[in-house]
Amino acid sequence: MPVPPSCVLTDIEGTTSAIAFVKETLFPFAQAELDAFLDARADDPEVAAILAEVRAAAPGEDPRAVLRRWMQQDAKVTPLKTLQGLIWRAGYLDGRLKGHLWPDVAPCLRAWARAGLRLAVYSSGSVEAQRLLFGHSVAGDLTPLFAGFFDTRVGGKREAASYATIAAGLYLPPAEVLFLSDVAEELDAAAAAGLRTCQLVRAEDGMRACGRHAEATDFLGVARLHGLPAATG
């Protein structure tokens, strides 16, 4: 039996949640609401700060056009991710959005937390967006299960330094943290920083194993492979 990690750090899109939920529900929602949101919140300092970041990144361009282009490109840039989180908030609060989780996810997270494992999230989605998705999920409010939420403010998901920063932020040696993701390059970066890794290869998302990391089709498989407690339902 492998020595279990003391912390599980999880990605969201393609790992806890369907890629289709992010691409076909969340992203179009933010795109459709962009203009109305910016018009309504023009004087909000938080929104003004985001627009200033956009202007700094693309000087001389209309920030709305830049945001739309980033949305089109699925660019993982912090100002866009922060803004999407703010736009989604209204949708989660009034029930138009509910955070998708694959059925194996919540029972496993609960079992692992009950067993004393620390749980954390690392996603390109902003911390606000992560809290909303897990706080208004199809399985209820899971936010109390998590000891930490990390986004691109710590660095990009394909950079080893980001994972070293996260492990330090959790006060854990990197080797005690197991990182779960569907994306090989993210797992490569985590492994380079000394984290344990496991690729989620979810058939429903059409994912393919890269062959460079341990792999599981769902969180029950993760538990089996890494000596974590089994979910009891």
Ligand SMILES: CSCCC(=O)C(=O)COP(=O)(O)O
């Ligand atoms: C917090 S849910 C929205 C996810 C998102 O915006 C995104 O770009 C997906 O990134 P991930 O790192 O979870 O694959």
Ligand SMILES: [Mg+2]
């Ligand atoms: Mg992912």
